Amino acid sequence: MLALQRLGLLLFIAGFATWIFVLTLSQFQLTSAGIDKVVKPEHRALVHEKTSFMLSRTYDSNVAFIRDFRGAIETYNEGLRAKKDWDHVINENYLFAITKESSLGMLTGPGSSWLWFWLSMGLAAAGGLLYGLAGLRRLPGVRNEFQYRHAATNRGWIGMALGAFLVGFYIVLYFYPEYVTNWVLLVDPISRALNAGPAGQWFLYGFLYTLVILVMGVRMLINYRHSRYQQLRTASVMFFQVSFAFLIPEIMQRLNQPYQDLKNIWPLDYTFFFDYKLNEKLAAGSLGIFMLVWGIALALVAVPVLTYFFGKRWYCSWVCGCGGLAETLGDPYRHLSDKRLKAWKVERVVVHSVLVFAVVMTGLVLYTYFSGQSTVLGFLDSYNIRSTYGFYIGSIFAGVVGTGFYPVMGNRVWCRFGCPLAAYLGLVQRFKSRFRITTNGGQCISCGNCSAYCEMGIDVRAYAQRGQDIVRSSCVGCGICSAVCPRGVLNLEVGPVSTRRI
Template identity: 35%
Template sequence: MFDWLIGEDSIFDMGDRYPVLSRHFESNIEGLFVVGNLAGSPDIKAALNAGHDVAHHIAGLPPAGEGCDHDVVIVGGGPAGLNAALEFKKLGLRYLVLEKKGILSTIRAFEGDLILYYAVTGDREVRGDLPYRETTAGALLSGWGELLKARGLNLREREGVLGVQKVGGAFEVRTDRGVVTAGRVVVATGKLMAMKRLDIAEVEAPEGGIKARIDRTEMPHEFMRRCGIRLENTWNWRRYVALALTFAAVGAFYLIKKLTPDWVTMPASMPVVGGRNLAGLYPILYTVVVIAFGTQALFRWRRVNPFDRIQPRKYLMLMSFQAVFFCLLPEFVLHNWKAYGLVYAWPLTLSPVTVPDFVHDWSRVSTPDGPTLDPYHFYFYWTLFLSFVLIPAAAIFTGKQYCSWVCGCGGLAETLGDRWRHYSPKGPENIRRERYLFWITGATAAMTLLVGLGYDVRVHLGGGINAEAVNYGGVLMGVYSWAMDTFMIAIIPVSLYPFLGGKVWCRYWCPTAGFMHLVSKWFTERKVGRYRIESRKERCIACNLCSRYCEVGIDVRRFALRGEAFDNVNSSCIGCGVCITVCPTETLNFGAGPLMQIEGVEPLIPRPPLPLRGEGGNHPNGV
């Protein structure tokens, strides 16, 4: 009965969950650090830098575990663990690397000619003594093998770790050969690791050499939980209390704004906001929030991928539309709330609640020769033209990008809600729940027509509003005003930002998004629609960052591994472009876009253009 609230495929299922770490990779257990793939470093360059950085951070800490065998034990002999070991050796710390199989075992599983791409995300340079550029698996193993042999690391291969426990101020690391003590532990295993109780046991990799990719990797959630490592978005009593308090605070704000806006009124002498109550202040506050958090998000994604142009353009567009069309023009220039309809499509301005006002204002200034060309007449027709001509035409080329590049509702989700976008509900059941969007779209369309035709509030186009009819009915208007405008647009989705990401409204309830989805899907099915995100399967490393950061829950990795495009026929994509931004190997792009060229890094092979849908690619396999 409550499956939608609990467990896998519930609305709180966000897919892979990573440990909550400090900026120095320390978990909630003091002295236990997590780096590499397990910490969200998806590529070799990021893993190397994480290993280097954690080593230097630990070296700067006060000594721990007096009398222990080692200062640090590193669990895992991958790029992160080995680079950390090299730094510990240079810094004079007593360290030990424990590796159940052999060092770099994942890379050794690949065939020698497999291309290892140089990531475009993260820092430009590689820190530490292990050199790395775009190369092949065989060449990398050869070069690193010679270097590691010459350095003579304190390394014990084929020694499995059976348990890790903190006793007092030190750690006991139990292996299949005995017990090792250390002041600190660095867990540098990959996603192909799992744990039972406190035991670490490696999940066997597929037999034989892997030519192109690992189709699936698993996060060892049980391992981390039983070690006491806190995972992100873990539901406990504190989180439930936080959810309740958030709902209470957001609900109180919007209910005061709706019912008693004069409870907050600015003094008339104040510049700009003088005399405005809470409802009048709301567009200004909304704009400040969008610009403040939009700027923060812009720089955040710039740090993730310094070569990316998508997120800067998107956030600059969102902030510009919010400032100009959703604040300055309607509030300070035109002084008319209908001016929000210059960019807001049905039913965000023209809705079941506002249809009578649009028609009323138009009819009130009618003359025997017909309605005059006054602003109200313009807003009514312009909103219809925008909603049912311009946006459908744009959807042919941009799909539902209006939601994430223009719309003010989506703008708040993309800015304020950006930091929680990876909490979005994932899995097939949550995708199936998107069908509610179309029921709500249909219901909203029916309500708009019924109210507009006078079946809720009787509007007489020929002679204006009948004063008695204004009070007649109003049921549909009231239902929409409370259910949609108050709860489903505002209180519920905004309250859920820190728990389900920012796109609950856009994904499940917004009629504008539902209408655009139907239009984009219809045109695409008829080979007219141009919007899509293409993938290059030979470049995919199955890191899953694309799916993790998709705010509408698309399993992007599945499309990428198959080399398939996704659009509004097979997904609910809103074109935010974050999956493209976070991809370290340029697997994804809008349409047939070019690959980036990183300054100072020459590609191992010429990079061909992306083949159009339906055409084959001849790029050699790579990971």
């Protein structure tokens, strides 16, 4: 087992190192044809003029290329802003598209991207699978020794390094994607095969997201193979991520239909009611209308009905992509969730505040859509509010903090403190649901496994010792507390709606 783990770790490190090295492979050369291909017609002449000094140069670094291109456009824009000539300012950000189009070298030749894809992502994925498969040689059951002592799982240097990388990756991907165009070129052939178009930053993100869930999902299946419930729900999140979140939306684009993650639900999908999304669906005809009705039905009908019968676990632990990543990639960090009462009080305020923010923003967006007026009550600008939500909640909270802080605050940071859909589901579960975790206090030996492994910060042991059912709005019904209990004290059940809710 140890030899297989070491081989898997070696392959992963080799693949990851190659993936980082790929960023250094290309040279960059701006061409007139490249400008004409990615720049809008109304801006082409200006971009040609302002960047003419770059046409005869070959850049060995994307940093220098990006600096010169950005500097040329910003100098032009600053002059216009000084004169308050807002109509002629170039607001479009062409940096990513022009950097990718100007790339030269090994990643752009026939078959070259496939070679480097397998040497980087392919090798890393193979290493991760081997490392996980080594668990088959252990006896079934969860082993948790050294979780609170290992440098990778207890806020040690390995965990902090991983957290720093994830934070940096999200910041670059969200705000500076032009610096990772080489990574995008690696998945270009896959994008063209699925949607008949070139890959962009979000295709790269979706592909990596899906790959990580699949690889770490195999690890999850092996580690929790003693529990049929864990096997089924892990397979479920893997299926929904691959099909509903990745393949189907990409194929729909190939068919010239609107892109939509069919399992994403408002208000988690906060852009669902944005004007351009509504117009896109309405213009797509019957299929677009179906997608619009489907999304509204999920939010207004499926959420309360399914949560009444099954609790919020039907979505948070069986369908959701955020939950899927947390359960697979984040599983080694679930014990780091803060179990203190103070954390629970902060959680309630923050997550419900985000829900209110999302509802208000959506109301303002719909008001603007139907009335044509962006300002409400004389001071609320719907465009500014949705931009603010997208930056602070959709990008910083959900992405940078929500995933980057796994090794610091546990794997459900976003689900626990920020997800507006989790708050919505939790309200239904808290007051009108048949789901609960029942306990048998007489069998509890106070080992603490249940509380340690609760990713939502619930002190499960305290309930078990009192023989008290657990009905909490934050509980996602992952069932890990039951899976790690050596005495069978905890059971996930449905029954009559109880008035004893805490």
